[in-house]
Amino acid sequence: MPEATGEPSETSGATIRLEGLTKRYPGTPTPAVENVSMEIRAGETVIFVGPSGCGKSTTLKMINRLIEPTSGRIRINGEDVTDIDPVRLRRQVGYAIQSSGLFPHMTVAQNIALVPKMVGWSKAQVASRVEEMLDLVGLEAREFAGRYPRQLSGGQQQRVGVARALAADPPVLLMDEPFGAVDPITRDHLQDELIRLQHELRKTIVFVTHDFDEAIKLGDRIAVLRERSHIAQFDSPEAILTNPADEFVSGFVGAGAALKRLNLTRVRDVGVVDFPTASVEEPLQRIFDLLGPNGTNELLLLDRHRRPYKWLRRGDLSRARESLARAGSPVTHHVSRDATLRDALEAVLTDSGGRVAVTGRRGEYTGVVDMKTLMNSVHELLEEDRMEAVEHQHDLAEERERQAQAAQEGLS
Numbered sequence: 001m002p003e004a005t006g007e008p009s010e011t012s013g014a015t016i017r018l019e020g021l022t023k024r025y026p027g028t029p030t031p032a033v034e035n036v037s038m039e040i041r042a043g044e045t046v047i048f049v050g051p052s053g054c055g056k057s058t059t060l061k062m063i064n065r066l067i068e069p070t071s072g073r074i075r076i077n078g079e080d081v082t083d084i085d086p087v088r089l090r091r092q093v094g095y096a097i098q099s100s101g102l103f104p105h106m107t108v109a110q111n112i113a114l115v116p117k118m119v120g121w122s123k124a125q126v127a128s129r130v131e132e133m134l135d136l137v138g139l140e141a142r143e144f145a146g147r148y149p150r151q152l153s154g155g156q157q158q159r160v161g162v163a164r165a166l167a168a169d170p171p172v173l174l175m176d177e178p179f180g181a182v183d184p185i186t187r188d189h190l191q192d193e194l195i196r197l198q199h200e201l202r203k204t205i206v207f208v209t210h211d212f213d214e215a216i217k218l219g220d221r222i223a224v225l226r227e228r229s230h231i232a233q234f235d236s237p238e239a240i241l242t243n244p245a246d247e248f249v250s251g252f253v254g255a256g257a258a259l260k261r262l263n264l265t266r267v268r269d270v271g272v273v274d275f276p277t278a279s280v281e282e283p284l285q286r287i288f289d290l291l292g293p294n295g296t297n298e299l300l301l302l303d304r305h306r307r308p309y310k311w312l313r314r315g316d317l318s319r320a321r322e323s324l325a326r327a328g329s330p331v332t333h334h335v336s337r338d339a340t341l342r343d344a345l346e347a348v349l350t351d352s353g354g355r356v357a358v359t360g361r362r363g364e365y366t367g368v369v370d371m372k373t374l375m376n377s378v379h380e381l382l383e384e385d386r387m388e389a390v391e392h393q394h395d396l397a398e399e400r401e402r403q404a405q406a407a408q409e410g411l412s
């Protein structure tokens with residue numbers, strides 16, 4: 001998951017090692033997954049991407065043994081879990097899937113309480129955990145705890161699915177296309193939420209998707225898989241975008257790598273600048289003064305909760321007279337500090353003033369991002385990537401040369 005500024009919490013995740021994992025389904029001529037080995041570090045988010053049918057889900061489900069491997073081993077924090085009781089294993093490994101997988105005849109609270117109850121938490125512990133989890137995924141407990149899944153929107157169901165997967169505080173979270181079934185806007189929102197959550201929780205997350213943009217947005221590292229889960233490249237999103245290992249990977253990256261790069265940087269990582277503001281609660285006269293000849297040309301009017309409300313220009317005041325009701329232009333777009341630069345660029349391009357307000361967790365104003373800042377950041381990013389790619393190539397060439405020389409010395 002992309003690094004955030006501020007203090008990231010310590011990892012509560014576990015390392016996962018897959019050693020020569022193979023799955024051969026009965027009655028099929030070729031294995032669905034063949035000899036996959038990889039190490040996933042504690043606290044990192046690894047995304048499996050690849051074409052349909054390449055074995056992503058099968059590989060994921062072998063980690064919690066929903067599917068039993070035909071051969072190979074799985075180690076979690078060094079412990080070989082290939083032969084332990086699968087039920088015990090699944091308590092250590094949260095699992096969230098597409099269309100949430102909630103039990104329809106259970107309420108939201110009962111769904112979330114399932115694993116904590118199973119592992120023997122007390123009633124009081126379970127109840128407070130359910131509230132905590134709902135709060136974590138941004139749902140009001142009083143409103144949602146007693147509802148049934150059918151009484152929730154797709155996005156809300158997905159959130160409950162994530163809350164349920166995290167309820168017993170497992171070090172590992174497996175997610176199989178968890179946002180595949182929701183509309184693009186909700187999906188975007190859920191992705192942002194997951195990034196925020198992961199910044200707090202630092203679990204080890206393995207996430208399957210066939211959407212490369214989603215992989216770039218969420219992954220610390222991406223494993224691009226080809227048929228039978230053979231690893232085509234396993235690297236950071238930046239490295240895959242700027243230095244795809246082969247034609248298969250570049251085909252997967254697709255067109256517009258520079259634009260995709262924008263998905264890798266968040267608003268909080270670029271310069272969010274201050275903008276003159278005033279509150280609707282301030283006396284009208286003070287706002288007039290602020291926009292007066294000795295003041296600023298434009299300010300952002302905030303509502304009672306300090307949320308962006310209107311852009312007010314000096315010229316707008318002639319229409320204001322006794323009230324600001326008809327003056328200025330309402331803020332139609334804002335982005336959170338966790339939004340990607342791509343989202344910010346989209347918002348800035350749609351705004352006639354060429355800037356967008358940035359908001360905190362409760363929608364409160366924290367600053368603005370403008371076109372100039374964005375453009376500078378993008379140029380810098382691409383330049384850095386290019387330099388890194390050149391250095392990487394250089395290192396590879398040197399290594400090859402060293403190897404060739406060593407081979408020759410061995411011969412002579």
Ligand SMILES: Nc1ncnc2c1ncn2[C@@H]1O[C@H](COP(=O)(O)OP(=O)(O)OP(=O)(O)O)[C@@H](O)[C@H]1O
Nearest residue numbers: 025028032050051052053054055056057058059210
């Ligand atoms: N229960 C099963 N029995 C037989 N073959 C299966 C079974 N489940 C999956 N397969 C086959 O194994 C291969 C890998 O399937 P898997 O679901 O892991 O792929 P995937 O990469 O997750 O695909 P998608 O992106 O379409 O979900 C496919 O060829 C699939 O047809």
